[in-house]
Amino acid sequence: MKLVVIGSGIAGIVAALRAASLKREVLLVSQGKSATSRSLGVVDVLGYLNGEEVKSPEEGIKTLAETKEEHPYSLLGFKKVAESLNFFKSMAEKAGIPFKGSIEKNIHVATQFGTVKPTCLALDEVYNARVEEWHTRAVAIAGKEERNFNPGFVAASLAELLPKLGIAQPARISGSEHGDLVIKPLEQIAPGEKAYALPILGDGSFIAQRLLEHAVKLGVKVVEDRIDRARVEGGEVKEVMGKESYKGDAFILATGDWVGGGLSGLKEKVFGLELLRVEGKLVRKTPFPEKGHPYSRVGVKVDESLSPFYRGEKISNLKVAGALLGGYDYCTEKSGWGVAIASAYVAGGME
């Protein structure tokens, strides 16, 4: 079976990895920059549910299955989500960028914004710098100032914020090079230096790159093209077209939301697939409402096997993965890479 994956963000790459590890012939069509390349590169699985912090993604996903049936996790089921994370960890390990963490328990990481956020899996260097480890220790946020990163600011903000959050009480947080736990941006860690890392926007780019290199090792072919249309006949995709045309037996669409370019306005760009929509206003009046914006529900509507619909009909040899899916809100839930990985794993494993 020949599989064509459209999109080279984390969802596209994981789908290609899964299919390749099942010995399928995979062609991955990349348009270059993805939303993944702007991300922190940590695997958020489920940080919040209905505005409440989730201690265990496992429990959260199980609760979610009962309350939000259109959520991708609910469609996929907990078991598949857990499997997919293990698959991701094994692939990352083989790609030389081991991730740590467990679906049973979230961790908190510090950010360049001077805040902390819950996440689930992270690169070893980031995982080991998790805020839970800061308790009673002298933490130093180090490294040289760069665009949008100032160690002194991160340290000073966290010194004010942490006591209010009750996650851990460090003995001291400073923006210096000295402490029991010295944390700096991954990029600034010298080769061979044993260090802890603060995730920085853009780290997702190098992680995706390493995973993609591993996919190529497994036999995935990668081409650069911007797919903008497709030929669908008898409820099946026959080929997708950009500058060139690509035929296959099955297709995975992982083009992202507006950020990645999979959506334009209220339209799916390649096929014009059916979307989950919102009635009324797309956004609330403030940029970061706790409950999120209505527009986050917007995305492609799929069945349990992740097949989308076109003019009321299911397209059976097409699966959708990642942020293009509707029915969930990665910004407020903190579930971006989790949904991407789980849906890509299932899509890439299609028969």
Place this chain on the structure above:
Amino acid sequence: MGSRYEVCIIGGGITGAGIARDLAMRGVDVILLERGDLSTGSTGRSHGLLHSGGRYVVTDIDSARQCASENEILRKVAGSFIHATGGLFVSLKGDDDSYLERFLQGCRSAGVKASEISPEEALKLEPNLSSSVEAAVEVNDAVADPFMLTVANAYAAREEGAEIETYARVVEIDGERVGYLQNHRRHTIKAEVIINASGVWAGEVAKLAGKKIEVKAYKGTILVYQGRAVQRVVNHLRLPSQGDILLPHQSTTLVGTTLMPEAKLEKFLIEREEVELLKREGAAKVPLLRKMRLLRAYAGLRPIVGEWKERGYALIEDGNFITITGGKFTIFRLMAERASDAACRMLGVRARCLTAKEPIIEEGEDEKLKAKLGERTMGRLYKKYGALTQKLSLYAGKKKVTCLCEGVSEGEVIFSAKELFCKNIRDIRRRTRLGMGFCQGRRCTLEAALALFSEGIISPEEAQMQIINSLRERWKGLMPVMEESLKEAKLTEATYACAGNYDKIKKHISGLVSFL
């Protein structure tokens, strides 16, 4: 701070700032109280057009005359803050062609310089104009940055000894006593004369003094497109209506304006229909707009005394309380002069107005600064800060780029924060254009907060509050054009909420609720 003044001006729009400078130059001891940042009322929400007068020649000849003469004066005294783009009035297929004659006659009797040119010539001047242009008249329109012109007036006023207080909300006026709130503290001062220059809020301020003044507010909405579709102001040659005007403003094109009576002075909304009307009217004159990125929409309120067609100003004297309102941006200097004359009469001050002759900020280029920054950077700064660029020299070493879209350096951010009456990032945006480009603040808001933090200007908590408040302000501008802006909106949310967790953390950042 002394607590006795000769004059207290309420309102820091262009009129209030103009009065502060005018009076300070006459040696009057003056304080200006502005409840927010300078130019945050109607001034900053206008399009910054310096009218040739053409707009009013058929409906309001007095306004047309005033515009024509003030346009001339401002070019002389504030040349560096004004972009002498020139302007065109154009009529399109289907417009009433008898208007042209009335217009030209009106221009002649009002002293508005106007010369008719052929549609071909108009297209040569503005190649993006619609090919359905049927008549065209060249006029002397110009464009000013309303924020910077206000700041320049306030800066000059301060140099002459005026005190300028922003985020100072007047809550009490009793005879000579004025009480105001600033930083959650109550202050009281005394002033022999009080000048109410609060624009659409003039009625509310008058009420504090126990006086009754009726000001109507008419909302005007403006669209901002990325890039310059026109090099000069393009007006619709017809009876004043909605969607009549396009103008180049820095790196953007503005399309204005709607005209609607508005009952609310705060939190009024921009309707989607207004956006559609402006999109349609703009594209009818310049079809290229259909392909350009619509960045945001904003709206302001015109203060109008009497009928909406009359755009003249009103000067009302009542005891020691002077109200100056109505009017328009172009004639702010004249309004300031008349209000200052009235105040001086009350005070028995004989000094004459100097603002029609003296430049607001002494022009001239700093050769040392030019050598340090290079001709190109200097030129770019001059376009934004006019003659105030010279004052930037102390900060010129900080060349790191803070805002990539608009090319704003860290030095400009610090300069604005320290010298140009800024209290937060939103204020800095009004001076520097930080966050006004295509990403609407996503890439530079954190960076700007870090720059202020590094300089010791704000604490980390203040930095956090400023980031959130600043992005909130940008969001308001995106909302009316959300369908066109989903990518930027989602990316902003993904950056600050998903990665930064601000949606959940903001409640822990103390003081957020009480921020100014």
